[in-house]
Amino acid sequence: MALSTVIAGGVVTLVLLGLTLFLRERALRQTRPMPPGLQADISLPFTAQWTLYHNPFSLCSKKIRVCLAEYGVDYDSVAIDLIETGSYQNISREFLKVNPAATVPVLLHNAHPVYESHEQLNYVASVVDQTGLLVPQDAQLRQVMDVWVHKTSLLGDDPIDSPEATAGNAVPGLTVPIFAAMLVSIPTAKIVEGLLFHRIKKRALLFLLMKRRGLQKTLTLKPVAGVLNRSAKAMTAHLHELELQLESSGGPWICGDQFTLADVGMMVIFDRLREGDWLHLLVHHRPVLDAYWTALQQRPSYQAGCADFVHPAVAEATVELAALKQADHWPPGIPR
Numbered sequence: 001m002a003l004s005t006v007i008a009g010g011v012v013t014l015v016l017l018g019l020t021l022f023l024r025e026r027a028l029r030q031t032r033p034m035p036p037g038l039q040a041d042i043s044l045p046f047t048a049q050w051t052l053y054h055n056p057f058s059l060c061s062k063k064i065r066v067c068l069a070e071y072g073v074d075y076d077s078v079a080i081d082l083i084e085t086g087s088y089q090n091i092s093r094e095f096l097k098v099n100p101a102a103t104v105p106v107l108l109h110n111a112h113p114v115y116e117s118h119e120q121l122n123y124v125a126s127v128v129d130q131t132g133l134l135v136p137q138d139a140q141l142r143q144v145m146d147v148w149v150h151k152t153s154l155l156g157d158d159p160i161d162s163p164e165a166t167a168g169n170a171v172p173g174l175t176v177p178i179f180a181a182m183l184v185s186i187p188t189a190k191i192v193e194g195l196l197f198h199r200i201k202k203r204a205l206l207f208l209l210m211k212r213r214g215l216q217k218t219l220t221l222k223p224v225a226g227v228l229n230r231s232a233k234a235m236t237a238h239l240h241e242l243e244l245q246l247e248s249s250g251g252p253w254i255c256g257d258q259f260t261l262a263d264v265g266m267m268v269i270f271d272r273l274r275e276g277d278w279l280h281l282l283v284h285h286r287p288v289l290d291a292y293w294t295a296l297q298q299r300p301s302y303q304a305g306c307a308d309f310v311h312p313a314v315a316e317a318t319v320e321l322a323a324l325k326q327a328d329h330w331p332p333g334i335p336r
Ligand SMILES: N[C@@H](CCC(=O)N[C@@H](CS)C(=O)NCC(=O)O)C(=O)O
Pocket: 058, 059, 060, 061, 082, 090, 102, 103, 104, 105, 115, 116, 117, 118, 153, 154, 155, 156, 198
């Protein structure tokens, strides 16, 4: 047999083997949406009463960490990387056993998972909050709190597409510049893993593009500018609504005198605005919001749930974003 035929046969065999392995891996990493709330019929290995799978940077992870800190609930902490903090650990086979939807945070209570961070807040409150510490006893105020817990939630599979829906949904768009700054130091091969196995391919593609272009050139992409403008406009409207609510409640909190789960949700949104260097644009010239943000940062739970988990790459990104704006290197046509 000619050498070239042998080589061609070898190449075909290798390609077929690679394809088989890829298809097998893809089947093992299939994701599916999970129902929100406590899943009493699912049991996972646990050692502590409460276990939290979370990521230092993720908005929803911050929210449940702050909530647990407010209640003084101890938990076993399992840190899960997302691509922006280092790797796609959330789509690993191991993590998919914990959450087949491949998202953090996941809260386990005595082995049973609770999915969706706003459900986690309500669940923790239903178990530990007998005295109404973070949940108003008054029915009308309770309703106000529920409305604002909803408004601070991140809803849907791809919330970047609907920033007008909630203040939570206006966050991912405003996080794009931080992502762009963080992705520069993530190896390309790790981002490609998302292209192969993540359910939202367009996001992995955008991440690859951001990695190639770097922060400044990412900001000049037309779709990115569109997302930033739309998200900043939506966030402005959500914050205006918050301003009106704080004025009508009399403050210092959304429900008036009582700090509630709604303020937990808002705290982490403001913290993300800080990380993305958006505070001066969206908050600082509005005294009511500014006072609210100052009060939020003074809660010990802000330290325990947000400040203690600052990821070094996020801290660097914040400094880089502020420096670009100060040096007038922020591209025109996008909010600053
Ligand atoms: N609605 C969910 C959203 C969960 C979510 O999207 N988490 C993000 C981090 S904030 C995540 O895990 N992203 C990783 C990915 O989708 O690859 C909740 O509130 O818990």
